[in-house]
Structure formats: C-alpha cells, structure tokens
Amino acid sequence: MISQSGPQRYISDVTAYQQLPQYITELGVKRLVFLHGTKSLAAAQPYLADFPVDVTVTDVLFNGECSYEEINRVKQIVTAQQAQMIIGLGGGKVLDTAKSVATGTPLKLVLIPTLASNFAPWSALSVHYQANGEHIDHKIYKETADLMLLNPEVILRSPINYFVAGIADTLAKYYESELIFEQLPEEKYTTALEISRLMANKCRDVLLQYSSQAIADMKAVSLTHIWRKVAETIIVTAGTVGGWGDSYARSTGAHAVHDALTLFPETATLLHGEKVGYGILVQLAIEQHFDEIDSLLPFYREIGVPTNLHELNLDGITAADIDKIAAASADEETTMHLIPLPIDTKTVKQAMLVLEEITSATAKK
Template identity: 65%
Template sequence: MTGQHKGLTTMISQSGPQRYISDNEAYDQLPGFMADLKVKTVLFLHGQKSLAAAQPYLPAWPADVDVVDVPFGGECSYEEIARVRAIADENDVDMVIGLGGGKVLDTAKSVTTGTHRYLVLIPTLASNCSPWSAISVHYKESGEHVDHEIYLETANLMLLNPKVILNSPIEYFVAGIGDTLAKFYESELIFKQLPEDQYTVALTISQQMANNCKDVLLKNAIGAVEDMKAGKLTPRWRQVAETVTVMAGTVGGWGDDYGRASGAHAIHDALTIFPETAPHLHGAKVAYGILVLLAIEGQEDDIKDLLPFYRALGLPTNLAEVDLGHASEADIEKVAEAAADPSTQMHFVPTEKPVTAAVVREAIATVEQVSAKVAI
C-alpha cells in the first residue's frame, strides 16, 4: 500500500463543534451564549446574500456588545484572512461569528485559530462540511486552490437553521451532495485495507459515518432536491442537509487521515487551475473527481452505477460538463500532473503502485469513454 496508511500511528480525532444546535429557532441561542462567555466585542463576518437570507431569523445584538460588521471579500485567501485578522486585532474582539457558505466559515476559522477568540459558525448553505470540521481550504484571489490546513480547535458553537438553508440556491445543495458522496468513495479502500487489529473505536465511527453518507444520499438525495425545489421542509430533506453539513464532517473528524479527502479532491484542486471551471462549485468538481478516482481504482462498474444518479442531479460526468470539453492533450496533462503531484491528497489513495500523472490521464480518458457509452 502506498501513501501514509501503512500502519496506524498517532491518530488525532476532532469530533466537531463543542456545541451544535439545529432548529428553526437556533439563532435565538446566540445572545445567551455570548452572555455566558462574557463577550464584549464581536467581529461579524458574513456574505451579503447570506446575511439577507438569515436576517429575518437573527436576534438583536445584546446592548452591551460591540459588533464590528465585516462583509466577506469573496475568497478564503491568505490576503482575506490577513485583512479580517487585522480588523479583529485592531478592535480587540472576543468572538468571531462567521455566517455564510464554506469559504466564509473557513476564513473565520483561519482568523481565530491559535488565538483566545471564541468561534461561532452559522452556515446558510448545505454545500460542504466546513461548519463541522477543523479544516480551512485556502484559495488564491482568482479562485485557484492553494492548500488546506487542519487546526487544533473546532468551533465553540455551530447554529443551523433549516429554514434558511431550505431557501438557499439549489445548486449549492446539489454540490454539497457531490462533496459528501466523496466521503465514502475516498475512504472506502483505505478502510478495507486496514487490518482488524488496527481499528479503534474512532475509526469504526468514521467508517460507519462514511457508509451512512453514501446510503443516505443514494436513497434520499434525488427526492430531497425535489422537496427543496418545492419549498418543503421534509424529514427527508433535513436528513440530507444535515448529512452534508454534519455527518460528512464526522468522517474526517473521527478518522483523521484515514477519513480525509483523497483522490477526488485532488482532481478538484487540479481543475481549479483552469479559470473556465470557476463557475462550477466545489462539490460539483469533487463529484467529477469521484469518477476519476474510481477509474484509477479500476472500479468501472461503480462509475456506471453512479452515472444515472449524477444525471438526475445534474452533477458533471465528463470534462465537457466542467467546461473543459475542448481541452487539449497538454491541458489534460496539466490536470493529471497537478492531481498526481506528491504534495496533493492523491497520495492517500491506497493503490499497489503510486498514482502518477500517466495513471490520472488514463483515468480521465476512461471516464470519458464510460460516460459516453452509458445512455442518458
């Protein structure tokens, strides 16, 4: 086995936020939480659209708390992190509240890590597991992927209002489904190849949560999307939404490197090199990456099984559907080399031989062929 999974060494589990509330009145818990912690100054980082969506449900700020309002700059970049951190330092804030999508929340995590400041995360989208995880993914201002960091801390509080997420753009929900499905496919072989005597309870939880991600989504995701389109807050929709934001986060949280992102995310990161893929959300590109990962592993039957599910949701099944249909051989080689670089998460894929650029290039070609053969 290649990669870092030859033997179980020290594994660090970070199960999730210290406190989590999912309820239509979840935001009402915020003033009391701030009072209990004797918070005096808050930096409120938010997207503009996210704030508009959440505003009807947000309680009034406590009269004895100063609030520094900071609109988000658009990317979780090192430049944006430095800007927000400087504002936090200048105002000597006690707490940072991040409200919005994954990039807003990741920025808030990057600002508070290693400091005395409390962190509250309020997701307004079900598009990834950022609200639950201790990870921030960093990008250039252009949107190109840079790296990710795993922090020592998780959020002090996470508040999820299902009504807010139900009314969010449907494409983010679909992308979240794609991102969450990767939790199973990226960890499946890693868990299968672990000897029984290396399993801990934490790994057992991680594997079970990965299995649950797949089972819940394949059974309920298509129906949940229909519920969301109809504006119906059904138990089925809520289960899928919380699978994306919560259950997905527990896979890597409990399993550490054994449950982290691997090949599918490496493909996503490589795709961000090309500006034409920018309109496609993170989870959509990860979903395409799952197909390439399965091709790397020689699991063509699994690709065929997933294609109808992908097409029902509108997830990309080939290069054309991530706007790289006219990519040259040199472009494909660029994607393959970036994805197979030893510094990427591709090294977590437990194959007999290292995953080289040639292997990735061949896998991309396989996905094109299988996708074309399986009737729409």
C-alpha cells in the same frame, strides 16, 4: 491519529439563532467581529436576534475567497477592535476564513452556515485559495467551533445548485475513504476509525436513497424530514467522517482532481462539490471500479453532477491540458497519494480518458 469530533455545541432548529444573544452574554463577550457575505446576511436576517445592547459588533463584509490576504485583513480588524469572538455566517469559504482567523487565538468561534454545500461548519480545517479561485492548500487546526447554529429554514431557501454540490462533496466521504479502510489491518481499527467508517457508509446510503426526494422537497420549499436528513448528512455526518478518522478518512483522489481543475478558469463557475463529484469518477477509474461508475452515472445525471470534461466547461481542452490536470492531481504533495495504490500522471490521465469513453458510451444509451 488525532480525532476532533465536531463543534463544542451544536444547535439545529428553526429557533437556533435565538440562542446566540444569551450565549454571548453567558461568555461575557463585549466585543465581536461579525463576518458574512451580502446574500448570506439577507437570507439569515429575518431569523437573527438582536445582539446584546452592551456588545460592540464590528460588521465585516467577506470578500468572496478564503485567501491568505482575506484572512490577514480580517485578523487586522479583529486585533484593532480587540474582539473576543468572531462569528462567521455564510457558505464554506466564509466559515473557513473565520476558522483561519480564530485558530491559535483566544477568540471564541461561532459558525452559522446558510448553505448545505459542504461540511465546513463541522470541521477543524480550512481550504485556502488564491484570489482568482485557484486552490493553494488546506490546514487542519487544533480547534473546532465553540458553537454552530443551523436553521433549516434558512438553508431550505438557499440555491439548489449548492445543495446538489453538497451531495456530491459528501459522497466523496465514502469513495475517498473506503479503499483505505478496506486495506487497513484489523488490529489498527480503533473505535474512532470504526465510527468514521460507519459514518462514511451512512453518507453514501442516505444520499443515494433520499437525494432525489430531498431536491424535490427543496424546490417545493417544503421542510420535510427527508430534506433535513440529507442537509444534515452533508453538514454533520460528513464532518464526523474526517473528524473521527483523521488522515484515514480525509480528502484523497477526488479532491486532488478538484484542486487540479481550479487551475482552469473555465471551471470557475462550477462549485466545489461539482468538481469533487467528477473527481470521484476519476478516482473510481483509477481504482478500476467500473461497475461502481456505471451505478453512479444515472444518479449523477438525475441530480445534475458533472460526469465528463464537456460538463466541466472544458470542451476545448487539449492533450497538454489533460496532462496538466493529471500532473497536478498526481503531484507527490497532493492527497491523491493517500490512496493505497501506485499513482502517477499517466495513471490519472488514463483514468480521465477511460471516463470520457464510459460517459460518452452511456450517454448514447
């Protein structure tokens, strides 16, 4: 087991961006690549300090997907410019691209999240997609970011649906790891695994208790302690779960379902965390934790996380399509098989159908 706890340096403050120029100067960096999206740069621009005057900055607009084509494009720019640092500013796909470019190189890596939609800023992994949004794979790297800067004022003003998706994605940290931890022999528990499990429980407890108020605070553009607690749970606490727990606490069933759903263009408008949220329910149905499903459904409906195929834009789905999702989720190469249960296509399909019955019945109450 290999633990990578997080960035080498982490600053969370409304003045966090002001630390960047001095950091660049202290490292002696003279050439850097600045990778960002259009919207993310517009959101962060009022808070960004000027780069040092003696530093050559190559501005690169992100193309929208963390694909191998995009990674290679940015790598070519980095090489041509002889860059010493790459800065990724934006959502998870921008940051994952920057990580993929930097890994295995001497490049210094700076990550600046503008959304609280996942734990990408904290992690040492990247998720890769086709240009059309279909999931390909994920890679775990030997490096974490050298610096991560979080300005809560920027994230507070980001789209709320990304925040809600981040809540669902972070809940998965508990639900994807708990059965593994439950069945782990006591003698296998290292300090790292103990920290990982504690943080997974912390994710669940904070989000179930405070998410509704945090969403209300975000709608009011009010930088409260509760909102910040939830935002940093999504980015930081979630990152420590897999960071400390390695394969015992990374993606399992919920993310395997997410990956299968990306095969359907109808789900392309849904965010990563929304599909993972649905995947949590499928995983709980596989585990036959039906009481847990019943307890989560009111929370899902309150904050707006999909609970069934209709809410995934899959109204016209056929039996063959359900088979396709189930087969892709249960493929022997997926993280589904990290769950300590026998699982095949039939198991996943049955879980999906049972979930349809449960959500239909509870919606009528």
